[in-house]
Amino acid sequence: MEQPAAVVALSGGLDSCVTAAIAAQTGPLALLHVTYGQRTARRERQAFDEIANFYNTAQSRRLVADIAYLARIGGSSLTDTNIELPAGAPGRPEGVVPSSYVPFRNTHILSIAVSWAEVIGATQVFIGAVKQDTPGYPDCQPAYFEAFQKLADAGTKPGTAIRIETPVIHMSKADIVKKGTELGAPLHLTWSCYRSENAACGKCDSCLLRLRAFRAAGIPDPVEYDVG
Amino acid sequence: MEQPAAVVALSGGLDSCVTAAIAAQTGPLALLHVTYGQRTARRERQAFDEIANFYNTAQSRRLVADIAYLARIGGSSLTDTNIELPAGAPGRPEGVVPSSYVPFRNTHILSIAVSWAEVIGATQVFIGAVKQDTPGYPDCQPAYFEAFQKLADAGTKPGTAIRIETPVIHMSKADIVKKGTELGAPLHLTWSCYRSENAACGKCDSCLLRLRAFRAAGIPDPVEYDVG
Numbered sequence: 141m142e143q144p145a146a147v148v149a150l151s152g153g154l155d156s157c158v159t160a161a162i163a164a165q166t167g168p169l170a171l172l173h174v175t176y177g178q179r180t181a182r183r184e185r186q187a188f189d190e191i192a193n194f195y196n197t198a199q200s201r202r203l204v205a206d207i208a209y210l211a212r213i214g215g216s217s218l219t220d221t222n223i224e225l226p227a228g229a230p231g232r233p234e235g236v237v238p239s240s241y242v243p244f245r246n247t248h249i250l251s252i253a254v255s256w257a258e259v260i261g262a263t264q265v266f267i268g269a270v271k272q273d274t275p276g277y278p279d280c281q282p283a284y285f286e287a288f289q290k291l292a293d294a295g296t297k298p299g300t301a302i303r304i305e306t307p308v309i310h311m312s313k314a315d316i317v318k319k320g321t322e323l324g325a326p327l328h329l330t331w332s333c334y335r336s337e338n339a340a341c342g343k344c345d346s347c348l349l350r351l352r353a354f355r356a357a358g359i360p361d362p363v364e365y366d367v368g
Numbered sequence: 369m370e371q372p373a374a375v376v377a378l379s380g381g382l383d384s385c386v387t388a389a390i391a392a393q394t395g396p397l398a399l400l401h402v403t404y405g406q407r408t409a410r411r412e413r414q415a416f417d418e419i420a421n422f423y424n425t426a427q428s429r430r431l432v433a434d435i436a437y438l439a440r441i442g443g444s445s446l447t448d449t450n451i452e453l454p455a456g457a458p459g460r461p462e463g464v465v466p467s468s469y470v471p472f473r474n475t476h477i478l479s480i481a482v483s484w485a486e487v488i489g490a491t492q493v494f495i496g497a498v499k500q501d502t503p504g505y506p507d508c509q510p511a512y513f514e515a516f517q518k519l520a521d522a523g524t525k526p527g528t529a530i531r532i533e534t535p536v537i538h539m540s541k542a543d544i545v546k547k548g549t550e551l552g553a554p555l556h557l558t559w560s561c562y563r564s565e566n567a568a569c570g571k572c573d574s575c576l577l578r579l580r581a582f583r584a585a586g587i588p589d590p591v592e593y594d595v596g
């Protein structure tokens with residue numbers, strides 16, 4: 141089997157799908173999906189599988205990691221149904237951490253990606269973090285990824301050089317839609333809604349951000365919304 | 369319930385037990401155990417439970433996290449039975465990474481500890497890494513933990529300040545035995561053997577290091593060895 145150039149963290153959402161499309165330009169992919177008891181886990185897994193099929197990724201180059209302990213730890217409305225999901229407030233003030241923040245989540249995802257990359261000989265780890273629409277998530281900021289790069293350099297075997305790549309971090313969501321369209325990314329297979337697993341709700345933070353992005357890009361959103 | 373001062377990563381081995389004894393001087397503990405398909409997982413879990421009982425840690429302050437994906441990722445003789453365990457070579461040359469190295473393992477453990485600490489309001493995370501007996505493990509070196517501290521500072525909510533503590537990192541194994549004895553740590557409940565789940569084998573790297581340490585400390589090792 142061809143050695144993959146890149147491990148991509150692929151949630152199944154818009155940002156990670158476009159990140160995969162960018163990574164695919166560098167060589168064959170290894171795709172990582174994590175599940176942690178989030179509300180729409182089943183639907184996100186389906187999106188992962190369909191995007192992996194689209195990129196002809198072998199089964200041995202797909203890793204679905206269960207990090208259910210994150211749900212047991214709690215502290216987030218994404219995993220704890222006792223905490224209300226934020227509705228329709230994507231423009232929250234800078235510095236306020238939304239209830240959908242999962243504490244230190246990206247560290248878990250990146251740690252798995254780096255361990256896997258080290259074993260299979262991949263030299264890059266891609267993650268689709270976006271600074272602009274997660275102003276309050278500390279683990280989505282460039283400084284966080286710079287710190288993680290130093291950790292990966294210090295914590296892997298001598299001779300291992302794994303680059304952490306965040307190609308969409310400075311893009312607007314609209315630019316991500318345009319970039320994905322330009323690269324032929326399968327945006328119709330992505331899933332963004334935090335609430336529903338059938339038609340997207342169109343009302344949660346994540347849906348609102350997505351809808352605005354497609355509107356701003358002047359491109360129709362190919363997924364179905366619940367307009368009831 | 370009293371707010372715990374510290375989350376301690378407690379494998380059930382000697383180093384983590386003495387680390388817990390040191391952390392217990394700062395206040396109540398929250399104890400984290402990870403299981404990842406390692407050969408002696410059942411026995412290590414037993415040691416964790418017994419040490420947690422010894423410190424009267426409430427069930428809600430014990431977290432057992434399954435990170436089985438590490439075994440699926442492979443690459444280590446601790447989790448992959450196709451890779452031979454190193455036998456009796458604790459004095460391996462500096463810089464050579466032994467086959468029992470689990471790629472980037474401590475990052476997974478620390479990530480869980482930091483997420484949990486953030487949610488329960490603990491201000492310290494303790495881990496019993498020891499530089500001397502893991503010369504080849506990149507993620508056991510002081511520079512690695514300094515890098516992780518910066519990551520934790522960058523990746524947690526503003527206002528969160530979680531200190532990563534490695535109180536035994538510069539100690540010799542004999543000093544760890546002495547320190548544990550001095551603090552009344554339950555060394556009789558610990559488990560170090562990489563091979564056996566009944567009487568310790570006395571032959572693997574980990575047993576040899578432990579036996580030497582007790583001998584050098586002039587203290588009898590309270591666990592049972594297979595002398596057959």
